[in-house]
Amino acid sequence: MDALGINLGLLLEQIFLTTVLIGLPVISLIDLARKRLGGIPLAVWTLVICVVPVLGSVAYWIIKPTAEGRI
Numbered sequence: 068m069d070a071l072g073i074n075l076g077l078l079l080e081q082i083f084l085t086t087v088l089i090g091l092p093v094i095s096l097i098d099l100a101r102k103r104l105g106g107i108p109l110a111v112w113t114l115v116i117c118v119v120p121v122l123g124s125v126a127y128w129i130i131k132p133t134a135e136g137r138i
Contacts, residue, residue: 092120095127108132 095116104112112132115123 088120091124092116095124099127102132104132 096113099109099112099116112123112127116127117123
């Protein structure tokens with residue numbers, strides 16, 4: 068592939084990073100939609116995941132909000 072001007076290592080790195088940048092927020096939003104959160108918590112998590120995709124998604128998976136925690 069080097070004859071074509073394609074660096075295989077860089078290509079694999081770019082594919083991985085693109086998958087993380089797009090896949091992680093999408094998976095987080097799908098999981099968030101399945102939870103029975105309502106109102107403000109749902110809106111806040113959606114905004115956090117959309118505005119700061121990678122950090123918001125990682126924070127979402129670390130904190131793991133539940134519907135039982137609602138008041």
